[in-house]
Every structure is written in C-alpha cells, then in structure tokens.
Amino acid sequence: MKKLVSTLAIAVSLVAASSLAASAAVVLKFSHTDNPGGSRQAAAEVFAEKVAEYTEGRYEVRIFPAGQLANDPKAIEQLQLGGVDFTVSATGSYATHLPSLNLTAMPFLVDTYEQGWELYDNSAWLQGEFAKLPEKGFRVLATWEAGFRSFTTKNALNSPADAVGQKMRVYPNDMIRWSMEAIGFQTVVMPITDVYLGIQQGTVNGQENPVDTINSLRFYEVAPNITLTRHVYSPLPLTVAEATWQKFSDADKEAVLKAAAEAAVFSRHLVKNSVDSQLEEMKAAGAIINVPTIGPFRDAVFSVYDKARGVYGAEQVDQILQDAADIREAFPAM
Template sequence: MTAKKNLVRFSFVLVGAAFAAFAQAQTVLKFSHTDQQQGARHAAAQVFAKKVEEYTQGRYKVQVFCCSQLGNDPKNIEQMALGGIDFTVSSTGSYAPHIPSLNLTMLPFILDSYEQGWKFYDESKWLKEQFDKAPSKGFRFLATWEAGFRSMTTKDALSSPEDAKGKKLRTFPNEMMRWTLEAMGFGIQIMPLPEVYLAIQQGAVSGQENPIDTIYSNKFYEVAPNVTLTNHVYSPIPLAISEKTWQKLSPADQQAISRAATETAPFARQMIKENDEKMLADMSAKGAKVNRKPNVDAFRKAVDPVYGKAREKYGADVDAVLADAAAIRKAVK
C-alpha cells in the first residue's frame, strides 16, 4: 500500500514538474489595441492568439490587452517600435508618423467597396513598397485586418458639407484625415478614443468619424445619434509585430506567427463586412438616425483640393497610389 502511495506521489511530482517546465518554456507576447471587448478587432486578436499558441506548439502565448489599457494607437505603435509590446493593430494612417507615405492610404474616396479594398491591400505594388520600410522603423507588418469604411456620427443631421460648417469633429492624429475633414467644412479636434464619448456628451465636439464597428462598439450613436454613411475613407487595420520580437523568433516560429496573422485576416474581413448592416439596424432600433444617402457628390467635390495638397507634399507617390486604386476599381466593380 505504501509503495502505491509513493508511486502516486511520485507521479504527481512528475506531472507538476512537467507543467512547471512548460510554463517556464512558454513565452508571453503582449498584444495591445484600442477597441472594446465586443468589437471585431478584439475578436480577431483572440483568434490570432489561439492560432499562435497552436502553431508554435504552446511555446508562445499571446496576451491581448483591449480598450487602450496599455495606450492609445500612437502610444501602442511607439511602444511596439521600442520593444515594449509585441503586437498592435491600427489604422494604416496611425503608422504614418513612422512611415509618412502611409498618410496617402487615407486619401478620400479612392476605393468604393470591401472587395476593392482587400485587393488593394493585398496586391498594390506601391503599398508593398511602403510596408517594406517598416522593419527599419522598429516593426513589421504581418497582415491586413479589417475595420471598414469611415462614416460620421454627429449630434445634428449631416447631409452635405453645408451641414459641416461650424461643427467641431473629433478624429485621430492623421494629416490626411485632417485635410479631408477641414475641406469638408469641419473644425478638427484630436483626442484619444476613450475620451470621445464624454467629449460629445459634454459638447466639447459635435461628433466623430470612424468605421461602423468602432461606432457601434463604443456606443457613439448614443450621444451623436445621426449616423451618416459618408464612407469617406477605407480604413483597414494592418497587424504589426515589434522588429525586436521578430528577430528573437526562430525561423519556424516566424513562419507560424505569420501564418496565424494571415489566416486571421479573412475572419476579420468577413466579420466586419457581414456585421455592418446588423449593427446599423441595432443602432436604428436604439434611436439612431441612419442617413444612407448623404450628398456624397458634394463631399467628393469639397475634398478635391486635398489631392493637390498631397501632391505638393508627397509628389509622385500620390499618382502611384491613385493609379493602383484606379486599376483596382476598374477590375473590381
């Protein structure tokens, strides 16, 4: 009987040692983003985390921090470049302080559908050249996930640039977005995403602009109930990894993490595309007024000077990105 007890005790010791060795061998990678827990960005991050753990046979565990817990988008990218966090996912324009030419991805009205956007981000030669600059800045792009087309939520009804005059709109720190919104007639207020709801509620700004998923998950329609589907900018969210983290990985683990990122992209894209109408319907049921037919032609005309300003600063890159976008619009109706 004693021998049996000793055998059982010894077995527990072995199992405990095995778990301890596993825990010690497993490396935790930090993934920070600004979306809410119920948002598509967080859902995609969780899918990615599971795939990373599976494809690295448990050597790596991705810990996801949502809701700006570790910082806003600029701070997350800065921390990632320095090696303070391992992953983040954000609008392409948020990476522009490190790669200025990425401002041009925020040019207004250059893509008309999700399918066009996916093809542009997967196949644009110009964009690949810009993304290839990232490792020298301290991070590298792994895959492009989805956020959607940007639209407006405002306290007052919005149908044309005339309605924008005298209104202050919150946006994120991006030069091209500022030029676009100012051309539409808005005054601009830059502020972190977690501060926006209260700022609208208290009247510091009249509204904000973001993709539908972000509007919905942050409940901006509660304080700015006029949801206007301007679709003024296509705004996907490339996933990036710290270059310091990347260089520590074995070639096999680099391949595994790249695979996890790439395989998560279709999930993120379909989730956003399929949920847009459901979210709009739910917002309408909760009192939001959805304007599906604003005067887009008037908004397009208003932002025409933005292309000229961009050419003055970015030169031939503007024509390169516009040519790629035009070819894709022609190929994908």
C-alpha cells in the same frame, strides 16, 4: 540511505521544475483600443488561438483590449520600445513613423471591400511602403478589417454645408484632417479613448470612424446621427515589434504569419457581414441612419489630392491613385 533518498528527491524536483520552466509558454502582449465585444477583440482571440496552436504552445498571446495598456499612437511607440509585442490600428496611425502612409487615407480611393482588400494585398506602392517599417521598429503581418469611415454627429449632416462651424474629432493624420477641413469642419485632434466623453461634454460635435468602431465604442449614444459617407477605406494593419519578430525561429515566424493571415480572413468577413445588422442594432437604440448624396462630399474633398501632391510629391500620390484606379476597374462595384 535516508540522505541518499532525500538527495534523489531534490534532484528529481529540480529536474521537474527545470522541465516545467522550459515548457512554459512565452507571453506576448497584444494591445488594441477596441472594446471586448468588438471585431478587433474577436480577431485577436482567433490570432492568439492560432499562434498557440501553430507554435505548439510555445507562445501565449495575451490580449489587452480597450486601451488598457495604451491608446493607438502609444501602442505603436510601445512596439518600438518593447512594451508590447503586437497591436492593430488604422494605417494612418502608423504614419507618424512613416509619413507616406498618410496617403492611404486619401478620400474615396476604393468603393468596395473587395477593392480595398486588393489594394492592401497587392498595391505595389503600398507593399513597398510596408517593407520600410521594420527599420522603424515594427512590421506588418497582415491587414485586418474595420471598414469604411463614416460620420456620427450630434446634428444632422446632409451636405458639407451642415459641417460649417461644427467641431470634428480627428486622429493625427494629415489626410483625414485635410478632408474634414475641406468638407467644412473645424478639426480637433483627440485619442479615440477620449472621444465619447469629448462628444458628451461638447468638446467636439462628432467623429468619423467605420460602422464597426461606431457600434463597438457606442458613439451613436452621444452623437446619434450616423451619416454613411464611406469617405475613407480604413483597414487595420496588424503589426509586431521588430525586436519580438527577430527572436522567433524561422518556423515560429511562419507560424505567426499563418495565424495572422487566418485571423485577417476572419476579421474581413466578420466586419463586412456585420455592417447591416450593426446599423439595425444602433437604429433600434435611437440612432438616425442617413445615406446622403455623395457627390457634394466627393467634390468638397477633391482639393485634398493636390494638397497631398504638394506635401508628399506627385509621384507617390499619383502612384497610389493609379493603383486604386486600376483596382476599381478590375473589381467593379456591383
């Protein structure tokens, strides 16, 4: 009798253990380079919460901020290699794998957030380019927000003349590099995780990023002159490893897409509505805020469009320029 009870107890334990294992959430890794207090982390937390909710706990999105797992280019490589499941980065960061995406960083394509949202959601050219990414090993789920790129420099930057002889950090993106050189800077390619120390040590004199990123990574502490040129609209496509995507059931794909879209709405409104308060916060901490006359900067980078036509082809360049022009007309800045 004792032997029977013992056997039954073991059987019950094995069934319970099997049931627990079956019900355990699959962990998915989400890598990004924003600090824990930044907007990317906040949106990632919304995404993780919604994925768990909409998949009824079958998946747990575990977030690794501040480049813990990889910087932006390496995180995208890890999507292809299976090291991470999700990342979020500037569109130009993905251009290493699809060079045409460099064109999204052409200067002064749009003037407002609403125009930028329309461009990323409805540009026929851009949606066509995104559709090519699964064959590269990852796909876009939604577009989160970072905002418009502006400068933080050690010295005042009132016009392109002030850029001459100054070293500007850039990430590996043709359009950003060409624009910086057209303005007058010498360019230095550097991972964003190295930029604070690079400015501090004098390797570069400044960097350019959206206000949200400048605030989150505290670049104003080492380069206190914030010059609001808003020269490039720089949102953040959220991507998933294609290998991970193909493991999802159709229902789970729908759930992940829904979570990504809701996190995108959260991200867009959080960033847009935080800019003024972030600038005030940085000003209180000693930053010098400057809104320059934009005309000279626009004039300086005009050559970039023709340079892009020479490298990427006039058809592609003119298509995205036309999409952007149509959107600016349909959604005029107020």
